[in-house]
Amino acid sequence: MSIAENTGRGAAPSGSGDQLWDPVVRVLHWALVIAFAAAWGLGKFGPSQMTLHFYAGYTVAGIVLLRVVWGFVGPRTARFASFVKGPRAVLAYARQMPARKPSNSWGHNPVGALFVVGVLFVLALQVLSGLLADPEDYVNVGPLAQYVSADITRKALALHEPLSTLLLIMVIGHIAAIGFYRRWKGEDLITPMITGRKKG
């Protein structure tokens, strides 16, 4: 291995240790997997009295909130400022993405960063629409619905289901991207999200 490769983007920057994802990012990621799956499944197939769906939704809300805060105060790879890039960098990355070699990004790549921000935004929108929705069944009323007009509670209700479909598509896209990196680019993105470390 040449020196150039050794100090490339795949290697941990000096001073950061060899930890790619800190424990907070990892715990929040897998907690979101569980909470989102629970909220989604209970919403679609759960009982008509949706108490558990509500709890799952509150959990998602807490995770999104913590992740956004961590995006400002967390370590380097967790911070929005370190991974959100302009259109030039996004296009440049997207152009070389089909190449059959590992990206060796230390942290979110510029295209992945778009997904991170996008999914946090849509999740926040989904939480908000759920909190404001009133399905007029007197048992599954969003806790904030009473503070807004009936027009807004209906708009929120009308938004909640299409957003759930959008989120499902985003999750499938996310998993497909990981499969693409694994199979096509020969890069394992799952292990670092579990152990925090990236094999050199």
Next chain:
Amino acid sequence: MRKVLLSALIAAVPATMALAQTAENETVKARRAFYTMLGFEMGGLAAMAQGKVEYDAEAAQAHAADMVTLTGLHTADFYAPGTSKDDLPGETRALPVIWEDMGAFQEKGQAFGAALAELNTAAGGGLDALRPAVGKLGGACKACHDDFRAADF
């Protein structure tokens, strides 16, 4: 003369259409009023079940009995054809699937009726009996809204 008849005929077409439109609007108004009243009684019970209003056996029983009375109406005419969301957008959220699959719609109505009968038995019997019965009836509201009512106008 022929001209007069002809213009009368031409004038009559939109007039009749307007009249027909009105009859359907009236149906929608009556239907929504029916659900408004059901919702009003249910709201009173839900407020007690959720502790927003103190439980009152007599009032709870009255709410439940009023809902039983309301569902005893001949409701078929509330669902006259031509009164779906597609026919009258902005006025009703009743999805056309009600008329396409009246059997499935009526099944939801029967589930609602069964839950209401349970609630009517439980309502006067204390808060602990009321709460699950309200939850079950609310679930019956939701089950029908999910399939047969649009989220927005």
